[in-house]
Amino acid sequence: MPTFTSSKPSLINAQVVFVVDDDEVLRLAVASLLRSVGYNVREFSDPNEMLAHSLAAVAGCLVLDVRLQGYSGFDLQHRLSQSGNRMPIIFITGYGDIPMSVRAMKAGAANFLTKPFRSQELIDAVHDAVAIHEDYVEKQRAIESLRKRFECLTPRERQVMGGVVSGFLNKQIASDLDVSEITVKLHRANMMRKMHVNTIADVVRAGHQLEMS
Structure with a gap:
């Protein structure tokens, strides 16, 4: 006992x-x-x-x-x-x-x-x-919240986010997507607003949590 x-x-x-x-x-x-x-x-x-x-x-x-x-x-x-x-x-x-x-x-x-x-x-x-x-x-709740925000992104915004998470510059992402650098900047700004992040480091951190890379 x-x-x-x-x-x-x-x-x-x-x-x-x-x-x-x-x-x-x-x-x-x-x-x-x-x-x-x-x-x-x-x-x-x-x-x-x-x-x-x-x-x-x-x-x-x-x-x-x-x-x-x-x-x-x-x-x-x-x-x-x-x-x-x-x-x-x-x-x-x-x-x-x-x-x-x-x-x-x-x-x-x-x-x-x-x-x-x-x-x-x-x-x-x-x-x-x-x-x-x-x-x-x-942590699971935080990831689920991230997923819901990620699902609100357009396909192009997701592609831009993937490029940012992979460490590519705007011009590299633009070349890969065959769009202008200005267009990439606009998509990146919209993506960051929808994901509720303020810095590129925040985007990369969110991407890793979502296992984007």
Whole structure:
């Protein structure tokens, strides 16, 4: 059994954390601990129930036992990965060994805790995992916003942006597109306005985020 000690509650804006463990005592203890520091916890004994939950796509972290009744935590990790769900996973187990932890981490686990573990270890692991996930989600939102702005560009403006991202000068882009340099400048100005960027460096950065080069 992990050792749970008291911890001072903190403000965490109620990020959603899933706990999957078929050991009811441990599951309730972990859920209670995480709720005590402000997390919005959903607990499950069955992985399939977790996958079907309405918050599965937005949860910030999953605390998962490696060995479940008739199920492997690694199987669930694989299913989440295959579905494109990037929820960070913290594995907990009473039967951990180095090969098992290496396997989990190579497959993308955020952490691997062996019972008994201190309550603060789990709190810290969840805090770090949620922070990493929030950063990922924020970056994805920024990229999606860029994509929407990019979709508003005309075909010619996209071509000009591609040239700028590739490091070409206006005259080189003009030659490549068989238009005047003035026309390229006009398209570039319109492109930058629609993309909400102010400098060429901003255009290049946006292009790299959109994987234009």
